[in-house]
Amino acid sequence: MDAAGLVAGLPEMLDGLAAQGFETRPLVVEAPASPERIAEVEQRLGCAVPGSLRHVLTAVAGRLEFTWFAPSDLAFPEPFDEIFAGNLHWSLDALPTLMDAARGWIKHAFPDPSDPYHRVWHDKVPFMDVGNGDLVALDQHGRAVYLSHDGGEGHGHVMADSFEDLLARWIPLACPGAEDVQWWPFRAESDGRIDPTSATAREWTALLRQV
Incomplete structure (x- = not known):
């Protein structure tokens, strides 16, 4: 299913x-962004918006917010016991702020690209903050990479x-996370x-329907 189809299924997922x-x-799904607006943001970023993200921003939604929390008295069994929420969001207008945050971490905590841990933070375009200081970003190959501080x-x-x-991998699972400990299983x-097709994933999606 393409990105537009996945996003179209989010209301039903939240209702369930x-x-x-x-x-x-x-659920927040705002209108797609114009190419002109993308260009304005790229000027502020100082780099191009990666192609796959650009396509979703211009063809599906310029901003999206999808969030849920498990009941406070619910404890999922292992290996899902660290999961307490689901979260997916992106916004064209937020990209410069996220880039500033990443550059701040690089400047003050991870300045040395020769250090393997530091290097992960370099040359990335973040598109989602996790809420604890971590970010999810796209690397120079367009891959989605997790950045932990x-x-x-x-x-x-x-x-x-x-x-x-x-989106194709995470949305079918209802986007557990976005902290790494929650999507790690x-x-x-x-x-x-x-992998939304694994036995673990099938167990998880069945569990969500049974709660």
Whole structure:
């Protein structure tokens, strides 16, 4: 399913979660951005918006917010016991702020590109803040990469091969996270990308319907 189809299914997903007692936030899907607006933001960024993200921003939504929280008295079984929320958001207008945040981390904490941990933070375009200081970004190859500021296990981990690929992998799971500990159980054994077709993923989606 393409990005537009995945986004179109989010209202039904939220309705299903709400029916199971989850706290859901209103879904925000704003109109696609114009190429002219993309160009304005790129000037502020000082770099191009990666192609897959650009396509979604101009063809699907210039801003999206999808959020849910599990009931406070609900404890998922292992390996899902760290999951308490689902979150996916992006905004063209937020990209410069996120870039400033990344550059701040690079300047003050990760300035040395010769250091393997520091290097992960360099040459990335962040598109989503996790809420704890971490970011999700696109690298020079367009891959979705997790950036941890405090030694998180997911640091430098490639979640998907493009922004659209991330949507295709993460949305079917209801976007657990976005902290790395929450989506970590869904990594494929073969390449480490989020895998919505694995036995673990099928167990998770069945569990969401049974809560």
